[in-house]
Amino acid sequence: MFLVRQLAAHGHPDGLFVLGRHLWSGGLVTSDPVAAREQFDRAARAGHGPARILSTNLLASGIAGPRNWLTALSRMSDERAIDPRRKLQIELLSRMTLNSAGQPERLRKPERLSDLPDAQLFPGFATAAECAYLLELGSRNYRPAEINDGRGGTRLDPIRNSDEFTIHWLIEDPVVHAINRRIAAVAASEADRGEAMQLLRYRPGQRYRAHYDYNPGLDNQRELTALIYLNHDYKGGETSFIKTALKVKGRKGDLLLFRNTLSDGSVDPMSEHEGSSIISGTKYLASRWIRERRFAP
Known part of the structure; x- marks a missing residue:
């Protein structure tokens, strides 16, 4: 973990991403989802593709940090080159009746x-x-x-x-x-x-x-x-x-x-x-x- 922390401290995208994974899951370090999300966000800003996908997922859900549904949606279009599933996800979301916070506007009657x-x-x-x-x-x-x-x-x-x-x-x-x-x-x-x-x-x-x-x-x-x-x-x-x-x-x-x-x-x-x-x-x-x-x- 020393090398990983050193790489992360110098802003290396892979180091930030790996440190985020360890902080998320725990084991070698104490689990800290909030700190993990911060590392994923830093790695994403440094150009790490997989970290960007995770960062956007967490931004959409508000897990371990702030939530911004519209910003997450806007980022998805640029992520189609990183993860081909983003195209289908965008299509499925477009068929849902959601408000600007991602809440459903119509519900089935039980x-x-x-x-x-x-x-x-x-x-x-x-x-x-x-x-x-x-x-x-x-x-x-x-x-x-x-x-x-x-x-x-x-x-x-x-x-x-x-x-x-x-x-x-x-x-x-x-x-x-x-x-x-x-x-x-x-x-x-x-x-x-x-x-x-x-x-x-x-x-x-x-x-x-x-x-x-x-x-x-x-x-x-x-x-x-x-x-x-x-x-x-x-x-x-x-x-x-x-x-x-x-x-x-x-x-x-x-x-x-x-x-x-x-x-x-x-x-x-x-x-x-x-x-x-x-x-x-x-x-x-x-x-x-x-x-x-x-x-x-």
Whole structure:
């Protein structure tokens, strides 16, 4: 790290970028997302292409620093030579009805599925093009689902044998962020209360056994769960609530939103649910947990 810090101190673009990555992830140094973003911004100004992409992503989302949606959008056009995906992202954003802050101006009306658990379905929440975009993001990045092992590492999830890919905050591009803000809007929440979006893949025989998204060990509780169905050409795989007759199998683009807590903040016992086993085909979801308070740095 000494050499990296020396290079960064002299304004070397690669040194600034590498130092930013270490500060973001932690390990060799203490994790400091705010300081990491500062290094990415400096590297971007020094002409480092990948750093510019990350800097713009963070400017669009407001993670670990100020947010300026319009400036982020204006920078994207110049970044098409750095990242060809910027062209598609600009096109997708142009189809969304957003205000100058990136907030959705029109929202789908929900269908009430249940009062206990508190569950709603938003048909057509995401467009076919948005679903295709999220599917492409995950296509080469899925890994077996893991959980924290309590010792600073990870282990395979004992109740879920699906595959997953987390669109962590550094790679949360403006399209993903706009979708996250739309989720927050229909949930009457704020985007900074959401965890990073996860893309989930379930193949035949894979499932998510009965569980609660509520975690008693959390100080900032997972209050809500949002699931976007990215396809519907599979058999099985219903989202089934164990203590009720409610089973949900959304169409492509539908969003299922349900509450994990009661009004006093305790767990809603009726929110226990499972992702039933896939019989044939492959099920794809985008998942986002929403906390009680700000969660993003």
